[in-house]
Amino acid sequence: GENVEQHPSTLSVQEGDSAVIKCTYSDSASNYFPWYKQELGKRPQLIIDIRSNVGEKKDQRIAVTLNKTAKHFSLHITETQPEDSAVYFCAAIAYGQNFVFGPGTRLSVLP
Amino acid sequence: EAQVTQNPRYLITVTGKKLTVTCSQNMNHEYMSWYRQDPGLGLRQIYYSMNVEVTDKGDVPEGYKVSRKEKRNFPLILESPSPNQTSLYFCASSRSGEQPQHFGDGTRLSIL
Numbered sequence: 001g002e003n004v005e006q007h008p009s010t011l012s013v014q015e016g017d018s019a020v021i022k023c024t025y026s027d028s029a030s031n032y033f034p035w036y037k038q039e040l041g042k043r044p045q046l047i048i049d050i051r052s053n054v055g056e057k058k059d060q061r062i063a064v065t066l067n068k069t070a071k072h073f074s075l076h077i078t079e080t081q082p083e084d085s086a087v088y089f090c091a092a093i094a095y096g097q098n099f100v101f102g103p104g105t106r107l108s109v110l111p
Numbered sequence: 112e113a114q115v116t117q118n119p120r121y122l123i124t125v126t127g128k129k130l131t132v133t134c135s136q137n138m139n140h141e142y143m144s145w146y147r148q149d150p151g152l153g154l155r156q157i158y159y160s161m162n163v164e165v166t167d168k169g170d171v172p173e174g175y176k177v178s179r180k181e182k183r184n185f186p187l188i189l190e191s192p193s194p195n196q197t198s199l200y201f202c203a204s205s206r207s208g209e210q211p212q213h214f215g216d217g218t219r220l221s222i223l
Contacts, residue, residue: 001170006153032209043201043214044154051209089153093208096161098169099144103153 002027004092006102013080014110021105023090024072030092033066033073038087038104047088048075080109113138117202117215124192125223132187132218134202142205143185144169144212145177147198154201160185161208192222 003026013019025033034049050057050064050073057064061080066073077084090102115136124130136143144159146169156169160179174196176188185204189196199219203212 009151034211043216045214046211049211091154095209097208098156098159098167099208099212100156100170101146101154103151 002030002092002094002097002100004090004100004102006090006105008105009103010106010108012108012110015080015082017080019075019077019080019084019107019109021075021088021090021107022072023074023092023102024070025092025100026071027092027094027097028068028071029094029097031095032093033064034091035064035075036089036091036101038089040086044089077107080107082109082111085109113213115202115204115213115215117200117218119218120216121219123221123223126193127191130189130192130220132189132200132202132220134185134187134215135183136185136202136204136213137183138204138206138213139182140204140206140213141182142208142210142212143179144203145175145185145187146201146203147171147196148201148217149198157187157200159208189220192220194222196220197222 031052036044038044063076145157146154158177160166202215205212
């Protein structure tokens with residue numbers, strides 16, 4: 001089955017700097033890769049996603065890149081703000097299969 | 112308002128006492144799933160359902176049952192709960208498996 005690894009497990013950045021979180025997956029059939037943000041005590045919420053036929057997607061300060069050959073995808077947050085502090089999860093899924101999440105990255109944006 | 116509703120939000124119970132966590136969505140989604148969240152392990156899928164009367168095991172199905180008799184409901188059943196099932200549980204739904212999932216607010220279960 002699919003296995004998703006995520007690094008780093010914790011990340012601290014200064015406000016205004018960029019943050020990058022990387023994930024790798026094992027199943028070449030996976031074709032949908034979402035990223036979720038979870039604030040303390042809240043539900044996970046989708047922030048951006050990418051499909052296997054696209055190499056990069058951007059939404060304001062957030063971008064995701066996908067390298068299908070290397071089986072890895074990354075989340076990029078620019079101009080970080082204190083409200084970006086949260087736990088971020090990547091995930092991968094192939095059609096008809098189960099969703100597999102990475103273990104999460106705790107991002108702290110320091111003022 | 113589009114939402115996924117889980118009940119109860121909190122439950123403390125004892126080993127072996129059967130319990131059910133309900134999940135209902137009002138978005139006419141076909142795909143529903145249950146996750147448990149434990150520190151350091153992220154979200155692990157317990158069961159998922161791609162449509163009515165169709166359910167499949169996720170990564171950690173042992174000790175759990177589900178049913179999907181109606182499109183909107185996907186209850187999680189613990190027939191004989193044990194302390195290792197103490198966790199935070201989330202229900203989620205989406206139009207299909209490869210679509211953004213909408214999560215409920217979570218159910219914190221403590222099995223003593």
